[in-house]
Amino acid sequence: MSQLAASGPSAYWYMTRSTGAVALVLLTVAVALGVADVQRWSTQRWPRFLVDSLHRNVSLLAMVFLVGHILTSVLDSFAPISLGDALIPFAGAYRPFWLGLGTMSFDLLLAVMVTSLLRQRVGYASWRLIHWLTYASWPIALLHGFGTGSDVKNGGWLLASSVGCLAVVLAALLARVLSSWHANVVLRGAAVGGAGAFSLFLALWLPGGPLGSEWARRSGTPSSLLVHSHAGSRGSRR
Amino acid sequence: MSSPLPMMSDEQPMARPDAPPALPRLLAGIPPEGAMTLDEHIAVHGPPPVVRGEGRRRDRERAGALIDEIERAGLLGRGGGAFPTAIKMRAVAGSRGRAIVVANGAEGEPASLKDRALLEALPHLVLDGGALAARAVAADELIICVCESADAGIEGVACAIEERRHSPRYSDFDRSASPRLTTVPGHYVAGQESALVNHLGGGPAIPTFTPPMAFERGVRRRPTLVDNVETLAHIALIARHGAPWFRRVGTPTQPGSALVTLSGPVAYPGVYEIEHGASLASLVEAAGGFTARARAALVGGYAGAWVGGERLRGLALSNEHLAPHGASLGPGVVLLLSEEACPVAETVRVACWLAGQSTRQCGPCAHGLDALAASLQELASGGPQAPAARRIDRLASLVQGRGACGHPDGAVKLALSGLETFAGEFDDHARHGPCDLCARAPELPLPVRPVGATPARKAVARS
Amino acid sequence: MSHRVRVNPIDCEAHGMCAELLPERITLDEWGYPLVDEAPLDGVLVEHAIRAARACPTLALLVERERSRRRA
Numbered sequence: 001m002s003q004l005a006a007s008g009p010s011a012y013w014y015m016t017r018s019t020g021a022v023a024l025v026l027l028t029v030a031v032a033l034g035v036a037d038v039q040r041w042s043t044q045r046w047p048r049f050l051v052d053s054l055h056r057n058v059s060l061l062a063m064v065f066l067v068g069h070i071l072t073s074v075l076d077s078f079a080p081i082s083l084g085d086a087l088i089p090f091a092g093a094y095r096p097f098w099l100g101l102g103t104m105s106f107d108l109l110l111a112v113m114v115t116s117l118l119r120q121r122v123g124y125a126s127w128r129l130i131h132w133l134t135y136a137s138w139p140i141a142l143l144h145g146f147g148t149g150s151d152v153k154n155g156g157w158l159l160a161s162s163v164g165c166l167a168v169v170l171a172a173l174l175a176r177v178l179s180s181w182h183a184n185v186v187l188r189g190a191a192v193g194g195a196g197a198f199s200l201f202l203a204l205w206l207p208g209g210p211l212g213s214e215w216a217r218r219s220g221t222p223s224s225l226l227v228h229s230h231a232g233s234r235g236s237r238r
Numbered sequence: 239m240s241s242p243l244p245m246m247s248d249e250q251p252m253a254r255p256d257a258p259p260a261l262p263r264l265l266a267g268i269p270p271e272g273a274m275t276l277d278e279h280i281a282v283h284g285p286p287p288v289v290r291g292e293g294r295r296r297d298r299e300r301a302g303a304l305i306d307e308i309e310r311a312g313l314l315g316r317g318g319g320a321f322p323t324a325i326k327m328r329a330v331a332g333s334r335g336r337a338i339v340v341a342n343g344a345e346g347e348p349a350s351l352k353d354r355a356l357l358e359a360l361p362h363l364v365l366d367g368g369a370l371a372a373r374a375v376a377a378d379e380l381i382i383c384v385c386e387s388a389d390a391g392i393e394g395v396a397c398a399i400e401e402r403r404h405s406p407r408y409s410d411f412d413r414s415a416s417p418r419l420t421t422v423p424g425h426y427v428a429g430q431e432s433a434l435v436n437h438l439g440g441g442p443a444i445p446t447f448t449p450p451m452a453f454e455r456g457v458r459r460r461p462t463l464v465d466n467v468e469t470l471a472h473i474a475l476i477a478r479h480g481a482p483w484f485r486r487v488g489t490p491t492q493p494g495s496a497l498v499t500l501s502g503p504v505a506y507p508g509v510y511e512i513e514h515g516a517s518l519a520s521l522v523e524a525a526g527g528f529t530a531r532a533r534a535a536l537v538g539g540y541a542g543a544w545v546g547g548e549r550l551r552g553l554a555l556s557n558e559h560l561a562p563h564g565a566s567l568g569p570g571v572v573l574l575l576s577e578e579a580c581p582v583a584e585t586v587r588v589a590c591w592l593a594g595q596s597t598r599q600c601g602p603c604a605h606g607l608d609a610l611a612a613s614l615q616e617l618a619s620g621g622p623q624a625p626a627a628r629r630i631d632r633l634a635s636l637v638q639g640r641g642a643c644g645h646p647d648g649a650v651k652l653a654l655s656g657l658e659t660f661a662g663e664f665d666d667h668a669r670h671g672p673c674d675l676c677a678r679a680p681e682l683p684l685p686v687r688p689v690g691a692t693p694a695r696k697a698v699a700r701s
Numbered sequence: 702m703s704h705r706v707r708v709n710p711i712d713c714e715a716h717g718m719c720a721e722l723l724p725e726r727i728t729l730d731e732w733g734y735p736l737v738d739e740a741p742l743d744g745v746l747v748e749h750a751i752r753a754a755r756a757c758p759t760l761a762l763l764v765e766r767e768r769s770r771r772r773a
Contacts, residue, residue, distance in 0.1 A: 037758075040716065049718040049756050124712065124760045447709045600710035601734040636730055642711045 012076035017149065019069035021158055024145055026062035027109075028165040031138055033058060035172040039179055056116070063113055066106055080222065095220040098147025101140050108137040138169060139198055146202075146210045147219055159211075166202070170195055260487045263495050264471050265511045268359050273394040276401040276408065279362040286366055286411045287477040301374040305331070308473060310481035312493045317342055317429070317466030318539070318569040320492075320557060323473070326463060329453040330375045333461035337377035339415060340438065340457065341368050343384045343391065343467040344422040344429030347539045348683050350571045352497035353467050355509045357384055357391035360471065361398035365417055367470025370477050372415035375463050379415055382467075383434060386421035395419050425687040426540075426595035430643050431464045444597040444689070445643035466569075468497055487513035492556045496567065502574025502681065503530035515556040518572070530576040534659060536682070538568030540588055541648025543655035544581070564655060573682055580675035582667045584682050585656035586614045591684045592649040598689075603646040606637035610653055617664055620671030630657065703741035703767045706750050710734075712761035719762045722753035741767065 033055035042048045070086045073079070081099065085092035087107065090100035115122050115130045142162060149158055173195050177188045209215060217226055267274065267282035274282070309324035330337050341364055345353040356364055368380045382399075384391045399417050402408040420438065427433050428443040435456045437443035456462025465473075472494060476484050485493040492514040498521065501507045505526025512521055518535065522528060534546035535553070543565035545553060553559070557566045575581060593607035610633050616626040634654055637646045657664055667673065706726050708719075715733035725746060726738045742750050747764070754762045 047718075047721045048716060049721045052718060052756060052758065120755070120760060445711075447711050601713060601715055601732055602710065602730065605732040605734075636736075640710060640734070640736075642709075 010076055010078065012072045013078055016069055016072040016076055017158075019065045019072060020145060020149070021161060023062050023065040023069055024141060024165055025161065026058055026065060027138060027141060028168050030055060030059040030062055031134070031169050032172045034134070035176045039175065059113070059116075063109065066109070070106065079225065093222055094225075095148050098144055098219050101147065102144035105137045105141040105144060108133040108140070112137070142166060146206065149210070166199065170199065261495060261513060262511050263475055263487075264356070264360065264363060264468070264497060265509075273358060273397060274360055274362060276362060276398070276405055279360075283363070283366075283475070284478055286408065287370070301331075301376070304370060304374045304473075304477055307481050308476055311476050311484040312481075312491075313469065313472055313476065313484070314492065315466055316468035316472070316496060316570065318347075318541070320566070323465065323469055326453060326465070327371065327375055330377075330461045330463040333454045335460045337372075337375045337461045337463060338379045338381065338457050339368055339372045339375065339377045340434060340462055340464045341380070341382045341467050341470050342429055342431075342434055342464050343382065343388075343395075344424075344434060344443075345385055345388070345569075346424060346426045346429045346687070347569050347571060348426075348685050348687075349499060349501050349539060349573050350569050351499045352509045352570055354385070354388045354391045355497070356467050356471055357382075357388065358394040361394045362402075363471040363474045364395075364467045365398055365402065365412070366474035366477075367465075367467075367472070368417060369412050369415060370473050371463060371465060371470060375461075377415050377463065380412075380417045381438060381457075382417055382419050383422045383429075383438070384419065385424050387424050392419065392421065423687075424685075425689045426592070427597060427643060427645055427689075430645075432643065434464060435462060444599060445645075447642050468570075489515040489556050489558065491558050496555075496570050498555065498567075498570040498572055500525050500572050500574070501683065502535075502572075503528055503532055503576040504574065505529055512555060514567075515554050515559065518550060518553040518555060521555065521572070522574075528574075530578060532574040533577045533579075534575045534581060536573040536575065536652075537563075537565040537571070539571035539573075540592060540652060541644070542566065542568050542571065543651060544585075544659040546581075546659040564651075564658075575681060578675065579678065579681040580663070580673055581656065581660040582618045582663050583672070583676040584680060585653065585660065586611070586618045587680055587684060588682060589614050589649065589653050589656075592645070592652070595687070595689060596645060600641040600646075602637050602640035606633050606640075606646055607649050609633055610637070610649065614653060614656075618667045618672065618676075620668060623665075623668035626668075627657075630654075703743060704747050704750065705739055705741055705765050705767065706737055706753075707739070707763045707765055708735050708737055709761045709763060712759045714759050714761070716758050718756045718758070719753045722756055723749050726750070727753075735762075 033051060037048075037052050037055050040048065042051060073081050074083050074086065079094040081092060081094050085094075085099060086103060089103035089107070090096050092099050111130055112134055115127050119127050142165070145158070145162055173191065177191050181188060210219075217223075262268075267278060269278070305324050305327050308327065309322070313323045314320040315323055315326070343353045343357050343364075345351075364382065365380075368382065371377070372380050382395050384395060386392075396419055399419060402412055402417075422428050422434065422437060423443045425443070427445060428437065430445050431452050432446040432448055433443045435452050436446050438457045452462040452464050454461055456464070472484070488494045495511050495513050498510050498512050499508070500510055500521060504522055507525065510521060510524055532550065534544050535550055536542055536544055537555075537560060543563065545560075545563045545565055549563055553563075555567060555572070560566050575584060589607075589611040593611040596603050596607050598604040610630060613626045613629045613633065617623060617630075630653065634650045637650050639647065641647070663673075706723065713734060715729075715735075717729055717733055717735075719735050720727045720729045723746070726740070726742070727735045730736050742764075750764045754760075754764050
């Protein structure tokens with residue numbers, strides 16, 4: 001078993017993982033609500049302004065959890081993640097690429113959030129343009145979760161949650177694309193194709209990647225943090 | 239119209255024996271073909287009313303004095319809106335920033351030819367007026383807008399600009415705002431003030447949301463004076479002859495002369511200069527008389543109103559005389575409809591065309607005008623009358639005032655006017671379907687003019 | 702100083718949130734576009750109007766302050 005002697009995982013470490021997981025779920029809900037919003041979905045109990053407000057509020061809540069996720073990961077003493085890593089991607093010491101993806105996703109969302117809060121000053125056209133970045137931010141966040149999350153393999157709950165979120169986002173995307181299929185056929189076809197390719201990539205990559213052996217080492221965990229268990233295959237800290 | 243424009247003046251009011259004839263004014267000395275040269279222009283109208291070599295301060299005083307004179311003359315805009323020109327000029331002069339003057343010769347109204355006529359035959363009048371207006375509002379740019387399909391007009395203006403550049407007196411006159419020529423697409427609303435400003439700013443020639451109006455923030459965010467080319471031509475003459483002279487013809491509320499395009503069953507359809515208040519009968523006489531009986535006249539163009547039957551007899555062409563008939567002179571268009579045409583079919587055709595000319599930026603206009611045309615078509619082809627008539631009534635109130643420009647209002651006005659003026663004929667059609675005249679070749683001119691591309695996001699939402 | 706509500710008909714894409722949030726002044730026509738009562742807003746209605754303006758997805762709803770008339 002792992003050799004962690006006196007120091008067990010700190011509270012921050014648990015918090016960073018949980019806030020990250022919750023943030024992904026919230027972002028997924030935000031995407032679903034966003035599609036419902038733009039599709040003008042409404043019922044007697046769910047008027048348009050409610051769907052729209054919920055979308056905005058869930059997105060803000062997701063940002064709150066994201067900020068918590070970032071702060072706790074910085075405060076956690078195990079992995080060498082600095083505050084700069086939160087804003088500047090790919091420059092860190094800990095799994096630079098996979099962490100950097102998270103940073104990138106957060107940066108995109110930050111742009112969306114700021115322009116959304118200042119929508120009336122920024123104007124509709126500019127706001128709408130930047131808002132498209134959310135479609136990039138989500139899959140990048142998911143990859144970040146798979147790449148850095150040490151729980152993907154263990155326990156399975158994070159894997160299940162992530163796959164569940166992916167299913168919801170794919171469904172939302174399909175609903176968005178299929179509604180006025182005849183308009184912008186090329187763009188919509190590309191969106192469906194991209195989503196399909198992304199899912200296929202995950203299906204092929206996960207087993208040999210994060211779910212495979214020695215992922216911690218392969219993903220760029222600093223060697224000083226790696227603990228070789230007797231079993232030899234669990235690269236992550238336990 | 240390919241033939242040279244007949245340039246006849248209307249009958250003159252009682253004049254003193256030694257006084258110069260009251261009319262023609264704008265059309266005075268118009269050459270039978272081509273454009274009036276600069277020399278001919280000076281010979282007929284005299285030198286430009288500015289003394290060369292005077293200091294700048296003198297110019298500014300003259301500029302203020304010109305606006306005052308235009309106000310005394312009571313000049314109203316000749317593009318259709320009949321807005322007091324002096325008020326617009328003062329508004330531009332009083333706005334912050336360096337002004338721009340735009341001469342609007344877009345003339346998207348299909349039956350109107352007067353602006354083309356001015357630009358192709360009398361460009362110096364327009365350029366004079368533009369230069370004077372530019373001084374009056376302290377503008378440093380003068381843009382002459384011509385419809386892209388008006389080749390003769392484009393040539394006329396281009397040559398005139400060249401002539402002035404080579405004349406020392408005129409290049410001095412124009413110096414504060416050298417004129418430049420631009421073409422404009424030919425669809426119906428392209429000449430609307432905000433659409434024109436949009437186009438000149440590099441965008442599509444479709445209306446924008448106002449305020450801010452052009453006079454405070456127009457082309458390149460600068461205060462912009464947009465005047466119809468005929469308005470500027472009048473300014474050129476008012477500056478030379480003064481307000482009392484201008485008021486010698488016309489009516490007290492609508493002084494001066496105006497260019498009118500007359501079309502339909504007359505011997506010589508074309509552009510005529512009348513004094514406001516002249517009778518339709520005298521205009522027709524000047525145009526060589528009727529070639530067939532006229533059953534109605536569409537006054538004011540396709541955003542105007544029908545005047546039918548007996549009411550044509552004593553009709554006088556000024557807004558105060560037309561108002562009781564629900565009409566106004568608009569851009570000076572009078573379309574006569576002969577008894578050989580079906581007024582119902584023509585009204586439906588125009589309504590469909592107007593719906594097609596919507597830029598579809600505003601939902602109520604796009605949906606409303608489509609529904610209006612469809613309902614009129616139902617009435618014309620013998621459908622159940624009551625539902626269609628009710629729908630048209632509802633549409634009228636639903637559409638008016640809810641667009642960014644006046645296009646939907648004009649279309650509604652035309653439709654309602656047609657229904658009222660031709661109530662009997664519409665009734666017949668509703669009961670018995672299309673009449674014998676419906677199949678005849680249409681009389682009212684409706685060109686194919688595709689509306690410029692609208693930005694994708696403005697696509698009308700699903701209803 | 703009263704306020705009024707106005708719609709930019711070009712930006713409006715008939716989402717209809719304004720009618721939900723300010724039914725006292727806005728109803729929808731048969732195509733989903735807003736019919737605005739231009740009567741002045743007072744008191745708490747102004748807050749609702751501002752909320753509706755913020756909610757409009759295309760920022761087509763405008764809350765305007767009545768311009769004070771200056772002497773010419």
